[in-house]
Structure formats: structure tokens, C-alpha cells
Amino acid sequence: MNKTILALFVALAMLTSCEKGVTMDSTGDNSPATSENTVPVTLSFFDVSMEDLTTPGSRADEDEGETATDENASDLKKGEYFTKLSIAIFPLSKYTGEERHIEQENTQEDFGRLSIELPLGKYKMVAIAYKAEAPVTIESQNLITFPNEKVSDMVFITQELDITAPEHSFSCPMKRAVTAFTLQSTDISPEYAKQARATFKSHCSYQFDPATTFNPSPQEYSSTVDLDADKAGETRRMTFYTILDQEVQDDVEILIEILGDNCEVLKKFDFKNVKLVQNKRTTYTGNLFASDAGIDFTMDITPAVFEDSGGDMNF
Numbered sequence: 001m002n003k004t005i006l007a008l009f010v011a012l013a014m015l016t017s018c019e020k021g022v023t024m025d026s027t028g029d030n031s032p033a034t035s036e037n038t039v040p041v042t043l044s045f046f047d048v049s050m051e052d053l054t055t056p057g058s059r060a061d062e063d064e065g066e067t068a069t070d071e072n073a074s075d076l077k078k079g080e081y082f083t084k085l086s087i088a089i090f091p092l093s094k095y096t097g098e099e100r101h102i103e104q105e106n107t108q109e110d111f112g113r114l115s116i117e118l119p120l121g122k123y124k125m126v127a128i129a130y131k132a133e134a135p136v137t138i139e140s141q142n143l144i145t146f147p148n149e150k151v152s153d154m155v156f157i158t159q160e161l162d163i164t165a166p167e168h169s170f171s172c173p174m175k176r177a178v179t180a181f182t183l184q185s186t187d188i189s190p191e192y193a194k195q196a197r198a199t200f201k202s203h204c205s206y207q208f209d210p211a212t213t214f215n216p217s218p219q220e221y222s223s224t225v226d227l228d229a230d231k232a233g234e235t236r237r238m239t240f241y242t243i244l245d246q247e248v249q250d251d252v253e254i255l256i257e258i259l260g261d262n263c264e265v266l267k268k269f270d271f272k273n274v275k276l277v278q279n280k281r282t283t284y285t286g287n288l289f290a291s292d293a294g295i296d297f298t299m300d301i302t303p304a305v306f307e308d309s310g311g312d313m314n315f
Contacts (some may be wrong), residue, residue, distance in 0.1 A: 038117040046075040048173040076112030082129040088138040096121035123161040130154035144208045149221045151241040158210040177213040180281035185288040191232040201253040204242040215243040250275040
């Protein structure tokens with residue numbers, strides 16, 4: 001009988017501990033997740049890269065993602081350029097619970113501003129604003145992966161948060177860390193050209209280390225841009241974004257393929273020794289669709305969304 005009563009007391013004690021919402025951190029220490037030891041924290045994100053890069057302009061001929069942006073905008077919501085904001089908050093001290101992941105879309109009224117309850121302590125915050133349909137994955141403090149191996153234009157921040165006061169607000173300036181490679185056709189596109197595919201063969205990746213602002217390990221990957229059927233019979237301008245392994249690379253190899261129905265390869269161009277620069281745009285201009293496509297390409301890096309990288313070419 002005494003054993004039965006003892007077992008009941010043990011079971012009740014275990015049930016009570018579960019109801020308190022105890023969390024376990026990576027060190028194995030227990031910390032009570034109650035509202036008594038949390039404080040309101042506000043994070044306000046804004047794009048400071050607008051100050052040192054030409055803001056995106058409205059281009060009717062752009063097949064990939066550049067729309068008008070208010071040059072006077074000081075936060076992400078006013079510009080309406082970036083479509084998503086992904087935020088991860090990693091605890092750096094004991095008794096601060098588990099890491100937190102938050103996703104925002106620019107249709108939300110509070111896009112670019114986060115209010116959250118956090119326990120007192122130290123954290124590392126990683127956030128990235130970008131143009132994409134699917135969310136990125138913030139896998140750790142040192143690794144962000146873009147979905148479907150397709151890098152989009154983005155701004156980011158990594159910042160330590162020291163929560164020591166009953167209420168705390170943080171200003172979070174975000175900057176770019178991407179490279180733009182643009183194709184500008186001088187000939188008109190036929191109706192049967194459906195997509196353009198760029199395969200980055202060296203120095204590039206669709207993964208990003210916020211701590212270094214470069215990719216952690218170069219890897220060959222492909223990114224595809226759909227060609228708007230309504231623009232058939234016009235010249236085309238297509239932009240591919242990538243993450244470099246250092247600030248300047250002048251020997252990047254990029255394979256460009258013009259695709260038809262069922263991904264049939266209509267034309268291909270293997271560009272070697274392409275110069276790419278972080279936060280700048282390299283533009284290759286020439287015939288992409290005609291029978292003599294690939295002859296006399298010119299390279300030029302001109303101010304567009306990004307500053308001139310010095311590697312543009314006509315072909």
C-alpha cells in the first residue's frame with residue numbers, strides 16, 4: 001500500500017513539473033519558461049544599403065525581379081521591394097530558452113518590425129529580407145540556405161542582443177551581400193524561348209554565412225528565370241543573383257542556356273573568366289536568340305540596382 005501511495009506522489013510531481021513549461025537548453029540546464037522572467041523586446045529593421053547603392057528602378061523590360069523603390073524609404077515596409085523577412089534569435093546565455101524563428105511577409109502591417117517577449121540574457125539575432133516566393137532557411141548563426149537553389153536580392157543583419165532592461169528596443173540596419181549577373185539581349189526573343197538557366201560553376205553558392213558575408217563553400221548549382229510570354233518579340237533583360245566566396249572574383253565560369261518547351265536547350269553560352277564583385281552587377285550584352293548568338297558579346301558593369309563591378313561585356 002505504501003508503495004502505491006509513493007508511486008502516486010511521484011506521478012503527481014512529474015505532472016506538475018511538465019505543467020510549468022520547463023525548457024532545456026544545449027547545456028542540459030533547466031530554465032522555467034514563465035512570463036515572470038521575460039521582457040518586451042522590439043526590433044526595427046531597415047535597409048541602409050539604399051544609402052550606398054542605387055535603389056531598384058522600375059524596368060518594364062526586366063524579366064527578373066526589379067521594381068520601383070522609394071528612395072526616401074527608411075524601413076522595409078515603405079519600399080515594398082522585399083517580399084519576405086526571416087528572423088532567427090539564438091540564445092547565448094543560460095536560462096533563455098530555445099532558439100526562435102519568425103517569418104514575415106510584406107503584406108503584414110508590421111512587416112520589418114518585430115515585438116517579442118524574451119527572457120533577460122544575451123542572444124545572437126540573424127535576419128534576412130529578400131524577394132522570393134518560398135522562405136529561406138536560417139539553419140544556424142553561420143548558415144542561410146536559399147530555397148530551390150535560387151538566390152534572390154537580399155539585405156541582412158547579424159547582431160548581438162543584450163537584454164538587461166525591463167524593456168528594450170533595437171535598431172537593426174541591414175545591408176546587401178549578393179552579386180548580380182545580368183544578361184541583356186540585343187536581339188528579340190522568339191515565342192518558343194520559355195526560360196533562361198544560369199549554371200554557376202565556380203566560386204558561387206546559394207548558401208550564405210552572415211558572419212563572413214560570403215558563401216561557406218562554393219558549389220556548382222543552377223538558377224532559372226522564366227521569360228514572360230507577353231514580352232516575346234522584344235529584347236530581354238534577365239538577372240541572376242549569387243553569393244561569392246570572396247569580395248572579388250575574376251575567373252567565374254557561368255553556363256547560360258536558353259530553354260524551350262520541356263526544358264529543351266535552344267542555345268548555350270559557356271562564359272569563362274567572368275568578373276563578379278560582391279554588391280555589384282556584371283552585365284553581359286549581345287545576341288541571345290539569333291542564329292549567330294554568342295558572337296561579339298560585350299561585358300559592362302554599369303550602375304543599375306548595384307554599382308558597376310568593372311566586369312561588364314558585350315558578346
